[in-house]
Amino acid sequence: MNIPLNASQLDNNGRRVVVDPVTRIEGHMRCEVNVDSNNIIRNAVSTGTMWRGLEVILKGRDPRDAWAFVERICGVCTGTHALTACRAVEDALDIQIPYNAHLIRHLMDKTLMAHDHIVHFYHLHALDWVNPVNALKADPRKTSELQKMVSPSHPKSSPGYFRDIQNRLKKFVASGQLGLFKNGYWDNPAYKLSPEADLMAVTHYLEALDLQKEIVKIHTIFGGKNPHPNYLVGGVACAINLDDVGAAGAPVNMTSLNFVLQRIKETQEFTKNVYLPDVMAIGGLYKDWLYGGGLASENVLAYGTYAQTPYDSSTDMLPGGAIVNGNWNEVLPVDVRNPDEIQEFVDHSWYRYANGAKGLHPWDGETAPSFELGPNTKGTKTDIKELDEAHKYSWIKAPRWNGHAMEVGPLARYIVAYASGQEAVKEQVDRSLATFNQNTGLDLGLKQFLPSTIGRTLARALECDLVVDSMLDDWHALVNNIKAGDSSTANVEKWDPSNWPKEAKGVGTNEAPRGALGHWIKIKDGKIENYQAIVPTTWNGSPRDSDGNIGAYEASLLNTPMERPEEPVEILRTLHSFDPCLACSTHVMSEDGDEMTRVKIR
């Protein structure tokens, strides 16, 4: 499929369809598309509709506090910004953390990854594929057979179990109060599952709801709470005491380590017995719906994460790198410090740059708001009917790597890892494709299969599986390291700001659940002088840049046929496959804070 990737190639003559709010995402987002006479999407406009401004709030504050502020960028990917902030500060001040802290941070970060992926699939994404009303028609015995076929090891598979759930659902629907399912698109032909598959998936929606609250308890052990566990510059705050006086009241002791191990195993079981089989089964049943690839087959970016050896990115479990122009044979190195590589553009964003600058590297980033609507906007400033995408139209900036719009996220990570020859990832991907082809009777190649909405959703599930398995390794490594006599969890040599240089700058990177995440900090006289973050949804949800290159969300929607344009099932399905996080993408803020440009309707 040839996807046009520049605004100049898009056709906005057809009927305009507006979706606002886009629901089942984090934050606030709007999407407008044009469909042609065959109801195929020919133009797509993605808009971030919120803006909070954390970076200016950070100015002048204690760099050791930054993690807590930026953690509140997002409560869904909770912790990933905190971790990245600690890394940025530690990079600036040249602080290396103890090995135990490295492992505990990985355990916490992977806990987030697993939790986020599972909640995303079942509670934010599943209703794009699964019809809970259709599940009422299912035969519980056949659902039981389906469950045993899809996942022989899952213990919750009896006909009675599914009948109970179905009865509960029947009574819920019969009440007429559909709650969260109200006004869904339940008679739309875009839903293709059998009643039995729908019942199985709805049942797992509920099972996942119960399980997700267990996974996060790993954060509670190491970080005291979830959402928003506590982090610490220099290591972790959860001291280790296994066998001395006070161990019972210490954060990390034998019981809490056992507790963590138990949560890892539960998550592993759920991922292998429920999550991954569900994604494969549902993907197979939607085998004819291979839309949504967009930028993924062309340009993808990852910073890499989960180094086996601390501070050695060549040991990353998921390697970093960039692929452009669809050349999967070459993974290009990425340097987040190079001022020419990563730049943000604001031609179509509600910001302006001083001195007419085009793109700016985040260390030199500017974020002055400029809320203007273009001349072809329909409606008024406070009642927008249709946006004018030829002008400014989003609170999200447009980051580019060497001028390219890039897709980030689990699919981007998996394409980069596959192309880099990461063995575990290759094995997972090849096996999944073979199973998919076998189940569907298709003979798809990797590049037809992986860059798609289904491929994006599958990559997330595969990643969850890989990451949870590696948590067991981390847990054993932690225990072995303690056994070897190392109980250290924090490096406090530079805790006192009097030991800091007068000026310093640093960068922290991570792979957040939604993709490549970078925080850039400048420290002066012990205080934050400048702070900039480029988050995954800034990449994926970006508007057009000065050259008209469109972002990943917009690209992914193009050429997709809609069953009923007034019911945006297909739009939601593909947008959700990115797991949008709008509070993340639009938190940036002006230098001076309170000076706001008035809106101009031209």
Next chain:
Amino acid sequence: MSHIETFYEVMRRQGITRRSFMKYCSLTAAALGLSPAFVPQIANAMENKPRTPVLWLHGLECTCCSESFIRSAHPLVKDVVLSMLSLDYDDTLMAAAGHQAEEALEDTIEKYKGEYILAVEGNPPLNEDGMFCIIGGKPFVDQLKHAAKHAKAVIAWGSCASWGCVQAARPNPTQATPIHKVITDKPIIKVPGCPPIAEVMTGVITYMLTFGKLPELDRQGRPKMFYGQRIHDKCYRRPHFDAGQFVEEWDDEFARKGYCLYKVGCKGPTTYNACSTVRWNEGTSFPIQAGHGCIGCSEDGFWDKGSFYNRLTDIHQFGIEKNADEIGTAVAGGVGAAIAAHAAVSAIKRLSGNNENSEDTSA
């Protein structure tokens, strides 16, 4: 007014027996810290009180409150959503989007005028005519006022809705504004925290549904049952504070022994919340137990009270700085325990004196 099903009707309809229903009532009583004598009252309330629609709006926020809510273990969130209330609008979880989502909101406002609960996560920005947070092409503040107009009561989830939280930290560029400054004619229950504890959130809701009234609030509008005491008052490390045993720096031998975190910045002594009693994530742990001081996330303006690692000596109303410092010096310097103990006692005396005052002045 259309008939709204009672709790009991819903539970019966879902195949729950009378016996299980009564068991549920007694568990509810226990969870709320009530004596068994209250069980018949709860049962009566649940048999006769209508099942309430809830509209859950999102302004400028990070969704941590929703994430916390779905962590609730008792009651399980699936039971809350399927059986206890009717969550008719919540843009984080609802199936419908766009026009169909907006219709769902309007339907409930029309159909259940004066009967629904409005739950608000996040807050409205007032700068730029409210367009820093846009829903359906319009400012969020419009949706908020519209939905509040016919609400029976309003819940302010978390520190954003209650106080303003991080986006309202200096210089508050978007003029993010707590909801009580925008909704002035309705009772508002503040459930602060960043986020609030899951079981506190569901506890507040089940209390309202069960007893058919708002929980008793302090002067700041917080339920007394969860926000009536400071974290310090019930902290398991409190004996170490009283004994003058403090963590001096991260990962020192005292950190490993679980000593008091006051000297590394713990805000437990000035933070009103249930973290040290209810604890987090089904009672698994809480920040102090995991080795990091409390950052005071349920308090008004906690972002602007200095570094999270500054000792509370900076905060005037606390008033024990000198003594507590002396305690620390004495311990660190290995000076006799008797002096430390003496200082600690005087510190506690002054602290408890303060305690009595702050029961009222906290509001």
